[in-house]
Amino acid sequence: MNLTRYPQLIDRLAAEYVLGTLRGGARRRFQQYADEDSAIRRAIDEWQRRLAPLAELAAPRMPPAAVWDAIERRLGLSAARNAARPRGVQETPARPSRGLLDNLAFWRGWAIGVTALAAIAVVVAVRALLPSTTTPATAPSVAQQPEAAVSHVAVLNDKDAHPVMLIAWDEAHSTMTLHPLGLVDLPPGRAMELWGIPASGHPMSLGMLPDNASGKVSAGQQKPENYAALAVSIEAPGGSPDHNAPSGPVVFSGKLLPVS
Structure with a gap:
């Protein structure tokens, strides 16, 4: 199949390839096409460039204990341990080595990888739902996206690192579109004020x-x-009353990152 005749199909497959939703034989075939076709590689690179920064939206999370149980079952460690245990001796749940538990970088990478996929999916969905100045007959490719589009995005989390609000900033139109992601519990008679936090300064x-x-x-x-x-x-x-500092408690916050 000559995919170069179908640029929109290449764009969609490249997006699924980078997101990880293109799997199995379809993913392997697309990878083979990419090895032989520079246009496909460019589409993949463009989606990677656009989506990679969104991994910073993820907060580190400790995986649940069930993850270790699933690993043991798949590796057959539970059955082997039960067979070797003397009768009458209660099984002690296996624990990974301290070296792995103490490796914060390992857990941070695991959490970012899993949570970022959800954040990316939310942002891609939001981009598709945002109104545009024109309605194209067919879906545009990455390179054909209109200039008036989301330029930056932020997922604001509460103090427990739960996502509460997504803000899509359209720099071309000087607007910000708000999308609630969780419960916003606003006290009666109070209001929410949005703040921009620079790398340095107030x-x-x-x-x-x-x-x-x-x-x-x-x-x-x-x-x-x-x-x-x-x-x-x-x-x-x-x-x-001070436009350079909040007077009330700061309840939500998140990094502001470019999407292109």
Whole structure:
């Protein structure tokens, strides 16, 4: 099959390949095509470049104990241990070596890899749902995406690292689109204020947010590249009297990252 005749198909397969949803024989065949076709490799590279930064959205998480049980079952360690255990001796649950448990980099990488896939899927879905100035007859390829599109994205987490809100920043239109991802428990008579957190210097108020954390708000003259993270504080109606610092508690925060 000559895939170069179907650029939109190449684009979709490349997206699934990078996300990991293209599996089995289809993935192997697509990899073979990529080895022989520079256009397919460019499509894969473009999707990797776009999606790789979103891994930073993930917070480190410790996997559940059931993960070790599943590993033992698949490796046959549970059966071997039961056969070697003397009668009447209660089984002691196996534990991995301390070297692995103490390896924080291992767990951080595992958590980022798993959680980032969910974050990437959310962002890709949001990009598909956002309104555009024109409605193309066919889905555009990565290289054909319109300029007026999401340029930066942030997933704001609560103090327990649970995702609460996704903010998609459209720099071309100076707007931010809010998508609730969890429960926003706003106290009665209070309001949410959005803050841009630069790499150095004081925070900057980006305006008040709707109580339901959904819809569009104006970004004004603010530029997303000026900020490393976004945060939300709980304020009195009208916001903090100091536009350079929240007066109430900061309840949500997350890194602001480019998507292209």
